[in-house]
Amino acid sequence: MGKTIGSKTWFIADGYYSSISKGQLFNSHEAICVLNPGKEDAQIHITLYFEDRDKIDGFMAQCKGERTNHIRMDKIRDSNGKGVPMDVPYAMMVESDRDIIVQYSRMDTSQAEMALMTTMAHPL
Amino acid sequence: MGKTIGSKTWFIADGYYSSISKGQLFNSHEAICVLNPGKEDAQIHITLYFEDRDKIDGFMAQCKGERTNHIRMDKIRDSNGKGVPMDVPYAMMVESDRDIIVQYSRMDTSQAEMALMTTMAHPL
Amino acid sequence: MGKTIGSKTWFIADGYYSSISKGQLFNSHEAICVLNPGKEDAQIHITLYFEDRDKIDGFMAQCKGERTNHIRMDKIRDSNGKGVPMDVPYAMMVESDRDIIVQYSRMDTSQAEMALMTTMAHPL
Amino acid sequence: MGKTIGSKTWFIADGYYSSISKGQLFNSHEAICVLNPGKEDAQIHITLYFEDRDKIDGFMAQCKGERTNHIRMDKIRDSNGKGVPMDVPYAMMVESDRDIIVQYSRMDTSQAEMALMTTMAHPL
Numbered sequence: 031m032g033k034t035i036g037s038k039t040w041f042i043a044d045g046y047y048s049s050i051s052k053g054q055l056f057n058s059h060e061a062i063c064v065l066n067p068g069k070e071d072a073q074i075h076i077t078l079y080f081e082d083r084d085k086i087d088g089f090m091a092q093c094k095g096e097r098t099n100h101i102r103m104d105k106i107r108d109s110n111g112k113g114v115p116m117d118v119p120y121a122m123m124v125e126s127d128r129d130i131i132v133q134y135s136r137m138d139t140s141q142a143e144m145a146l147m148t149t150m151a152h153p154l
Numbered sequence: 155m156g157k158t159i160g161s162k163t164w165f166i167a168d169g170y171y172s173s174i175s176k177g178q179l180f181n182s183h184e185a186i187c188v189l190n191p192g193k194e195d196a197q198i199h200i201t202l203y204f205e206d207r208d209k210i211d212g213f214m215a216q217c218k219g220e221r222t223n224h225i226r227m228d229k230i231r232d233s234n235g236k237g238v239p240m241d242v243p244y245a246m247m248v249e250s251d252r253d254i255i256v257q258y259s260r261m262d263t264s265q266a267e268m269a270l271m272t273t274m275a276h277p278l
Numbered sequence: 279m280g281k282t283i284g285s286k287t288w289f290i291a292d293g294y295y296s297s298i299s300k301g302q303l304f305n306s307h308e309a310i311c312v313l314n315p316g317k318e319d320a321q322i323h324i325t326l327y328f329e330d331r332d333k334i335d336g337f338m339a340q341c342k343g344e345r346t347n348h349i350r351m352d353k354i355r356d357s358n359g360k361g362v363p364m365d366v367p368y369a370m371m372v373e374s375d376r377d378i379i380v381q382y383s384r385m386d387t388s389q390a391e392m393a394l395m396t397t398m399a400h401p402l
Numbered sequence: 403m404g405k406t407i408g409s410k411t412w413f414i415a416d417g418y419y420s421s422i423s424k425g426q427l428f429n430s431h432e433a434i435c436v437l438n439p440g441k442e443d444a445q446i447h448i449t450l451y452f453e454d455r456d457k458i459d460g461f462m463a464q465c466k467g468e469r470t471n472h473i474r475m476d477k478i479r480d481s482n483g484k485g486v487p488m489d490v491p492y493a494m495m496v497e498s499d500r501d502i503i504v505q506y507s508r509m510d511t512s513q514a515e516m517a518l519m520t521t522m523a524h525p526l
Binding site for chain 4: 283309311314344346348380381385392393394395396397398
């Protein structure tokens with residue numbers, strides 16, 4: 031491609047993983063949606079920031095070359111097997127060894143019907 | 155206009171085309187909304203990226219000069235007549251031969267009531 | 279402030295003004311939300327782009343200095359007294375004689391419950 | 403980190419704090435979600451802009467180093483103990499003495515079911 035695309039570091043300030051799901055079809059969930067338009071695989075490292083405790087930085091993922099990975103924050107586990115804390119506000123830093131594009135989306139079904147929100151993450 | 159506006163390449167990381175629609179008025183759908191503020195027509199080429207299969211790059215569209223085109227991803231067909239795969243995560247690269255502005259929106263009616271989300275795409 | 283803030287020209291690619299409202303409290307509507315952080319009043323000129331007809335450029339608004347104006351697209355009238363066409367896709371260019379910040383939001387109540395979406399517009 | 407991240411000043415043009423909440427689990431609310439990825443604490447100053455009255459600039463908050471703060475606009479009070487006015491359009495400027503990332507989100511439960519919207523704020 032020649033030109034620089036995307037960024038190696040992206041920030042998302044509004045994370046929230048609801049423990050409540052009443053949807054008929056879907057559970058409440060968030061996704062860090064990664065697009066890797068280059069040919070080389072990207073290794074991705076996610077750091078979580080909280081309001082009342084230290085950051086957690088052991089969440090890893092991969093996005094292969096010319097692929098996407100919609101990283102489900104309700105499914106990811108850190109190197110100790112722990113998941114993302116539920117029902118507390120948090121924020122995320124997404125670091126990659128390749129240039130990627132990052133979009134954040136949330137589906138909330140805690141009140142039966144579905145609510146959606148999305149935004150491009152903020153690049154470094 | 156003199157100044158450069160928009161970009162010729164835009165990225166959207168969170169695509170999802172739900173096969174389920176229960177809305178009274180609208181089907182679940184996504185749109186790549188293109189604005190071409192220049193006087194020349196823009197030829198648009200959309201590439202789809204997946205989690206588990208090779209990219210597909212045969213989706214073409216046009217946005218005339220000083221017009222918009224809200225490209226419906228549930229209606230577009232590639233050069234072989236195939237549509238966008240349903241119920242799988244995907245991502246999109248939108249390439250144009252003219253500078254355009256690209257916004258991505260999704261309406262989901264899979265649970266009767268409507269959910270909406272939108273974001274500007276990420277420019278190269 | 280010294281530094282340049284915002285932009286004089288902003289683009290929104292996904293406009294849609296639904297003629298249907300079933301909400302108990304709110305009608306379906308869109309707003310071009312303008313923030314003018316400077317001290318001078320801003321004169322604003324909105325151009326609408328369509329899929330199948332020529333652009334319309336006679337919509338004017340004002341945002342006073344150190345004020346906001348959430349321009350309701352269901353209420354604005356052009357210099358001939360005409361409103362925004364309903365139930366057709368459109369796009370917008372927002373031009374100002376002062377630097378402003380522009381965000382676009384839509385509330386849809388066409389299926390009884392409310393759906394919301396928002397995004398920062400794309401600056402020139 | 404070496405490189406500059408985020409910004410010290412961010413703008414949000416679409417603020418609205420609904421006085422009506424019918425949700426079973428959540429009240430209608432907005433949040434200015436701040437991520438401070440640096441090691442130093444950030445002092446945050448929020449100015450509100452209105453359509454029909456002077457700006458209000460006495461809202462203060464803090465985001466500690468390597469922490470997030472999802473500033474709830476329904477809970478914040480200015481130096482005189484006053485809250486954010488309800489049911490009127492407003493806009494926000496967020497100023498920090500450290501580089502931060504700012505995202506704005508709104509949850510509306512005024513019609514029983516939940517609607518969500520989010521966007522990255524616009525940096526200076």
